[in-house]
Amino acid sequence: MSIKIGIIGYGNLGRGVENAIRQNPDMELSAVFTRRNPESLKISTETAVVANISEIEKWQGKIDVMILCGGSATDLPVQTPEYAKYFNVVDSFDTHAKIPEHFANVDKSAKASGKVAIISVGWDPGMFSLNRLYANVILPEGKDYTFWGKGVSQGHSDAVRRIAGVKNAKQYTIPVESALEAVRSGSNPELTTRQKHIRECFVVLEDGADASKIENEIKTMPNYFADYDTIVNFISEEEFVRDHSTIPHGGMVIRTGKTGANKENQHLVEYRIKLDSNPEFTSSILVAYARASYKLNNEGVSGCKTVFDIAPAYLTSKSNEEIRATML
């Protein structure tokens, strides 16, 4: 009687979902869908099947929720509306500016099929969004701050790796401690991009590459680095493998605001996460919202939802009586 989950895409996120399912006894992994030859893919759940994505329609009625683990740039805009025709789906679509368009496409598809689709699930968008909303409704007169890091930015790491002469690279986004302190003090500072985050790069060069030229190329790269104070470290391949093989991340959402007859009282609300593995944390959130999509659909709900639309009780396998008695 457990909830049957399918995974589409078996990268870091998909593998994280597979691990997370094992931490949730009310769920089981039924199948992983891949664009590759299924024979070429080795998964760690012995009871689950690997299938080619072209066969997915045959799984209608056999899988309760599909968790989409592709990328926001090209995979999810196509996949989420497509698979919401057949399954409850959850995705981590994170291109903030395109969320309204994605929502509309997915909603149309999920309403037609009578399924529940929950989009933009993760920590930002996701848990950070929830914390922005909760803090805003409590403190309507106040100011929001979001800091990211210390953690690996995949996009910035890719940008550095694309530079000629760079063999490998990793970029860490780091909140500026003095900016954080100013925010937490309640002084409501106006902070520029440069004042909020530092960018630090660890770069392995190709033989004979010109370090100072590459350093300059990184620091002046528009959109990615030009607006930041950037530190560039050149290291050996050994050091890179030894010290920079994990994908940590974190960050905080802070709101400060005032209440009282004369706005004399100041309040601070801070939500902070510190993650050894960014994809595994995101996967764990996806799995909890997969449960919610299943429970909601069983109640006859359909259409596209975001974390804002999901009552917290739907996320847990525990009964309402139990969570009121133990967590309230």
Added chain:
Amino acid sequence: MSIKIGIIGYGNLGRGVENAIRQNPDMELSAVFTRRNPESLKISTETAVVANISEIEKWQGKIDVMILCGGSATDLPVQTPEYAKYFNVVDSFDTHAKIPEHFANVDKSAKASGKVAIISVGWDPGMFSLNRLYANVILPEGKDYTFWGKGVSQGHSDAVRRIAGVKNAKQYTIPVESALEAVRSGSNPELTTRQKHIRECFVVLEDGADASKIENEIKTMPNYFADYDTIVNFISEEEFVRDHSTIPHGGMVIRTGKTGANKENQHLVEYRIKLDSNPEFTSSILVAYARASYKLNNEGVSGCKTVFDIAPAYLTSKSNEEIRATML
């Protein structure tokens, strides 16, 4: 077209609700209900009425949500089920052990009347409960910690004031910094009551009272102080009025947990608040959930709810489109 709010009880919480309503343009205060002679009560909202609680039934249809600002010991167990017969209601019932019983009583009443009642709204129970739930569903294998303070405990302050020879007193609950550090480090410490919080008292003595006898009486008081390291400071009435007239509070909910194929990755989730005014922050939360009760009831929902049952989108006056575009 604004949401019409009634307040029952005009202590710190009731006054906080009155102030919070002014920060929410979609709401207006219609009336404050009191057990006292209405003439004796001066409120700060000129457009609102003060009425005796005995007249409350006449307000059916004129008030959308009643916010109950009485105490959990004797007021709310009676008032919330009673007024849910006529109105959508929100309360801050915080006697954790009695929540199941209170829920059942209120649910029966609200289902019969077709109204929505949201109970145990505030920060603990309330925002802290939500954060426990969210962190638990994301990290099923982990450990929860709740710290309170630095802040005033009304119950402990009252207990000290009841000692013969004590003229006035205030008690602050303070998290132990080393315990917090151990928790945040991810070492999953087992912490005793004494290891988690210190209690600090500021006491004004009556003329001729025996300080050392009173200090001993405080430190050995069962349930309140005996299990804690307690600091007792005797101060003058002037110092008391100057330094201890506000009601600050705060605290944090922390969960650490592991993910990964071999549980090799550690994560920390922390929700932290720091409040100049405990009652005003609680009041601001009550007002946001009053909006949710109104919106839910307009959709035909009835019965007793807690923060776990309320989708975050119901808390805001903004449209779903707007919050998706600006906060997600």
